[in-house]
Amino acid sequence: MSTVTEVHPGGATDTREARPRRRLVARPAAWLVWGVVVFFFLNLLGVVGSVLVSSFGQRWFDTWLPDGFTSKWYGEAWNEFALFDVIVVTLQVSLLVVALSLLVGVPAAYVLARRNFPGKRLAYLVFLLPILMPPITYGIPLATVLYKFGLAGHLSGVVLANLVPSVPFVILTMTPFIEQIDPRIESAARMCGAGLRSVFLRVLAPLLLPGMLASAILVLVRTVGMFELTFLTAGPDSQTLVVALYYSMSAAGIRAQQSVDAMAIIYTTMMLVLLVISLRYVNPTQLVARVKEDPDA
């Protein structure tokens, strides 16, 4: 953690290679920056660690660590909150959302990446709005409409609500991916007699697979973590893990704190597994937003 003096990326290194490695004593500003980062991580560790320790603790009141350790809370949480069903629902919802949003989003992203047409800016704006709006703002009218048609309270309503931010997200992440593909490849395929369908299935799909995988994983992570929309539209048997966790927390006092903690840890583990998988395919900044990379920056 001492390499905090000036580090130059890319081609600058050749002139600096001759220098001795790094100064160990950094400027005060550097220490301050690293101090803030370390402080942030320590607190983060405390936040996650206290839930983890508590979930394994026998009894934990006014002490540094619990009296004893046990894993009984996991069994209790599993049975009490019917976690198996909840996890099945969570997986069903997220996989359906991923599949549907890719199916709808990728063709639209293709058109937006390749074509110019009147109203293109308007289309972009309309696809951007669901991402810019806070979920509660459109979630409440959306839930009202879904209840009117009798869709809310079921799995279908939850899936439909979660699709609202996911489809634009797929479109916005896939458009730069498609722009990177040389259009001459498609022209060549067409010249050899391929129709739209075979261009898509046999030329574009294999090239787009990494992009689709990345965007599918991002949608998966976001859907598993999406609280507001699921909360507003879910019925008793269509709750996902976050919503079940929220209900068990806001009804605190009825159940042992530790079994809520155990449930939170189950949720975290699920998210971490997804995260580890996704980081194999995705650049961390993409989890936040897809920014178009300069080719030679």
Added chain:
Amino acid sequence: MSTTATRPARPAGAPQSPRAHWRHRLAERGVDQQLWLLAPAVLFVVLLFLYPFFYGLGLSFQPTEGGPLSDYARFFGDAYQRDTMWITLGIALPAALLNVLAAVPIAYRMRGRFRGKRLVTILLVVPITLGTVLTAQGLLNFLGPTGWFNRILMALHLTDEPVRLVHNYWGVFFSLIITGFPFAFLLVLSYLTGIDPTLERAAATLGAGWWQRFRMVTLPLLMPGLATTFCLTFVLAFSVFPSAVLVGNPAGETRVISIAAYQAAYEQYDYPYASAIAMVMGLIELVVISVVLLARTRFYTGSTGGKG
């Protein structure tokens, strides 16, 4: 479905039939059958986003009692409800601002290559995936009166009795920092790495110190990116709901506007009133965002600028 990817040139001879003529005219402007690929997504956004939105907008003008604007009058007339706007802005604006401002020096430090950079970025992604609900649970344990944080403060004799950090403004604020800061950091970092480093080296050869280089070269190029980051962080902070209920004081100082909307819809079952509150919420957010984006147009947004 035999359209071409490139737009066809204007036909040389006269069109064969009026129908073909009409098609060619449209195709020249870029409208042809391929645009049907856009149809499912457009249909989808219209049905699930625009229609509910305008339905809600219409509903908000049809209150259960009184004239078309009476639900809005009810919201702005009731101090308990009206204050939710200021409470929300009072939490969201400082939190978003702090997240962005703290992210700049840290990202500036880390923009180059160094050992463990990937580890740091991966660690920073963790809180984003934790989500607000788990963060709330962790904060309750960690910052609570018998939590580790207060124990350390007391062990260091910095304070004699536990500092109250949860079930008030600060609990919500910390949860917004924990989920929002990594988000802002990763965005700022990606904008910063998009700025051509040779520009700064050119400034260095002209004798600019690090502050001058940052102030005169990097910062102006980074500003559009910072504005975008602020907007996205603000959207996250503005819609704070679970943490305001769980680590805040949802009846008092952290009764944010989304709680007011939720209570109207799901506790009083007054959908027109809830829609009105949701519309006010969306409007406030759009005003803040458009002010920031308007300011953003005053900055340079060229090719080596941070891709904003």
